[in-house]
Amino acid sequence: MNHQLRRLRRPPPPPRLVRRLTLPQSLHHCHTSPSPPSPSSSSLSLSDPPFKSTILDLIKKQHWSQLKPLLNPPTTPSNFLQELFDSNFPSDAILAFFRWSQLGFQVSHSLQHLCKLLTLLANDKKYSKIRSLLHFSVHCSQPFSISSFFHALVNCSDDFCGNSVIVDMLVLAFVNNGKLDLAVEGFKRAGDYGLKLSVLSCNPMLGGLVKEGKVGTNEFVYREMIRRRVELNLITFNTVINGFCKAGKLSKAGDIVEDMKVWGILPNVVTYNTLIDGFCKKGGAGKMYKADALLKEMVEKGVCPNNITYNVLIDGFFKDDNVVAALRLFKEMQEQQLTPSVLTYNLLIKGLCGEGRIDDALKLRGEMVNLGFEPSVVTYNLIINGYCKKKMLVEARQLFDDILKQGVEINALTFNTLIDAYCKSGKIDEGIALRDLMLTQKVCPSVSTYNCFIGGYFREGNIGAADKLLDEMEEKGLRADLVTYNVRINALCKRGESRKAVRLLDEMSEKGLIPSHITYNTLMAGYCREGNPNAALVVRRRMEKEGKRPNIVSYNVLIKGFCEKGKLEEANAYLNEMLEKGLVPNRTTYDIIREEMMEKGFIPDVDGHLYTDSTKA
DNA sequence: TTAGGGTTAG
DSSP, X not given: OHHHHHHSOOOOXXXXXXXXXXXXXXXXXXXXXXXXXXXXXOBOOTTSHHHHHHHHHHHHTTOHHHHXXXXXXXXXXXXXXXXXXXXXXXXXXXXXXXXXXXXXXXXXXXXXXXXXXXXXHHHTTOHHHHHHHHHHHHHHSOOOOHHHHHHHHHHHOOOHHHHHHHHHHHHHHXXXXXXXXXXXXXXXXXXXXXXXXXXXXHHHHHHHHHHXXXXXXXXXXXXXXXXXXXXXXXXXXXXXXXXXXXXXXXXHHHHHHHHHHHTXXXXXXXXXXXXHHHHHXXXXXXXXXXXXXXXXXXXXXXOOOOHHHHHHHHHXXXXXXXXXXXXXXXXXXXXXXXXXXXXXXXXXXXXXXXXXXXXXXXXXXXXXXXXXXOOOHHHHHHHHHHHHHTTXXXXXXXXXXXXXXXXXXXXXXXXXXXXHHHHHTTOHHHHHHHHHHXXXXXXXXXHHHHHHHHHHXXXXXXXXXXXXXXXXXXXXXXXXXXXXXXXXXXXXXXXXXXXXXXXXXXXXHHTTOOOOHHHHHHHHHHHHHTTOHHHHXXXXXXXXXXXXXXXXXXXXXXXXXXXXXXXXXXXXXXXXXXXXXXXXXXXXXXXXXXXXXXXXXXXXXXXXXXXXXXXXX
16 A cells, blocks of 8 residues: 555645644544543544544544534645545545545535545555546536546556546546536547546447437547557447447448458347448438348348347338338248337337328237237327327327326327327317316426427417417427427418528527428428529528438429429429439329429329430330 | 337428
8 A cells, every 4th residue: 555655646745734633522432443542632643543543433434423523624624635645544434535525515625636536546446436436526526627637637646557447437427427528528638648448438438429419529439449449349339330320321330340340340239230220210212122131141140130120120111111011020020939029019000000000000009918018108109199190189089088097107298299189180279278287297398399389379370379389488498499490480481481481590500409401491392382492492502501411302392393483494403313312202202293294294204203205205 | 238119390
C-alpha cells in the first residue's frame, strides 16, 4: 500500500487542519476496539494509531451519527477526507466516507479528491467499486468538464493501466446516464492521453450512438477503436453493422462484415438478423429478394435462424405487400420447431389488419390464446386500429370496452387510436369523452393525443379550437413535435396557404425539429394543388439540400402536379427519374398515370414505364 | 451482452 501510494504523483498537499481533530466527549466512551485513547488526549490527530483505529471502526460500522460531530467548523468534510488520504486509510473506508459525506452534507467533493480515491481503488483492483462510484458521480454530483477530470487524474497517478480502467468506466458511466456526448468526448480525450479503452465501454457507447441515430460518430468511434488497437469482439461488429443498417447504409454494413473476416470473427445469428432487418426496412427495390438470400446464406453457413429471423422476415414481407410469402414463412417457422412468440402473432395480426382481413386476424388471436399466449396491449391496439381503418367504430369501441373491463393495461396508444378514429369520422365529442376517460384511468394524454384532436379540428375548419389546443398543449409542458407541425402544415396547405406553411419550416428548425419526408411532401402537394408545381420543385430542392432524397410519394406528388397542369412531358420525366433511382412505383403511381395519362394514349407496363400503342408495336 | 411489434402527419 505504501509503495503504491508513493507512486502517486500528488499535487501540493492542502494545508493540514489548523486545529487538530478533536474527539468529542461522547466518543471516549463508545468505541470498543481497539483500546480507547487515553482520557487525557482530548486533542488527537488521525496519525495517532488509537484515534485512527477508532475512526476507522466508526466508518466501517457506518456509525455516521457519531462521526458527524467531528465535522463541525472549522473542520469540513473535505479536509477530513484529505486527512483520511494523508493517514493512509484503506480505500474502502475512504470510499464509504466519501459517499456518506456527499449524501449527508450535500457537498460535492473536488475532482482531485474523486480522482485520488479512484486511483486508490484502482491500485486495490476494486473495479466494481470504481464503476459504482463513477456512476454515482456522473448521476448525482455537480457536472464536471472532461478536461479537468483528465487533468486531475493524471496529476494523481501515472499508472497507465489503472487510469485506463478508470476512464473506461467513466465513459461507461456517461453512456449509462444518457450522456453520450460526454462519453464520446471522454473517448476522444483518452486517445489524446494514450489511455487504452476496452469494449466494456466502447460497445455500449456504440449501442447508444446507434439508438440516437448518430451514424457518423458511430463510424468514427469504430475506426478509432481499430486505430487504437482496442480488441474488438463480435458485439462491436454487430453493433456497428446495426448502426449502418438503421441508417440505410447497407453497403457500409457489408464492409463491416468483410472486416469481421479479417479479424477472424464469424457472423452469428445476430449479425444475420441485423442485416436481414436492414434489407427489409431499407433495401429499396428487390429488398425482400436480398433478405431471403441472406436467410439461405446463413443456413448454408451453419448459422441457425431463430424466432427473430422469422419475425423480421414476416414483417418485411407484409410491408412489401407479400402476404403469401409472410404466411409461408410463418408456416416454415413452425416446421423448424421454432415456437412463435406474442410478437410473431402481433406481426401477423398487424399484417392481416393492414390488408383489411380482420376476421383472419381475430382467428390468429384465438390461436395464440389456445396456445397459451396472453395477447398483449399491443395485440389489442393492432386489432382496434384494424377496425378503425375499416371504419368499424362500433366494433373497435366494443373491443376497447371489453379489454378495459378485463383489466388489460391500456395505454395512451390505445386511446389515441380510437380518439383519432372518432376525430376522423366527425365525432370529436366522442373523442373528448374518451380523453376524460383517459384522465380517470390515469393515462396521461400525450402530444399524439393532442395531434389527433388538432388534426380533427383543422379538418372541420375549426381553426380557433385547433389553435386553442396548441396553446393548451404548450401550457401543459408538452412540446409540439414533428407530427404537430405536419398537421399544421397540411391544414395551411389545404386552405391554399402553402406559402405560409413553408414558413413553419423555419419555426421547426428553431425548435430543433427536423422536417421529415412527409413534411416536404405535404408542402409539395400543397403547391401542386394550388396549380404551382414549379414551386413544389423549390421545396424539393430545399429537401435535397437538407440531405433527404425524394421518395415514392415525392415523385407521385410531382407527377400528379405536372399531369394536372397538362405538362405530360415533365410528368413522364419524373416517372422515369423515379424508376432510374430504383424506386418501385406503388398503386398510387399507377392510379395517377391511369387517370391522367391513359386518355392521352399512354399506358403503363408492368415495370411502370409508359408506352403508347405505337411504341408497344 | 449486440437483433424483432402498437397511435397521430404526405
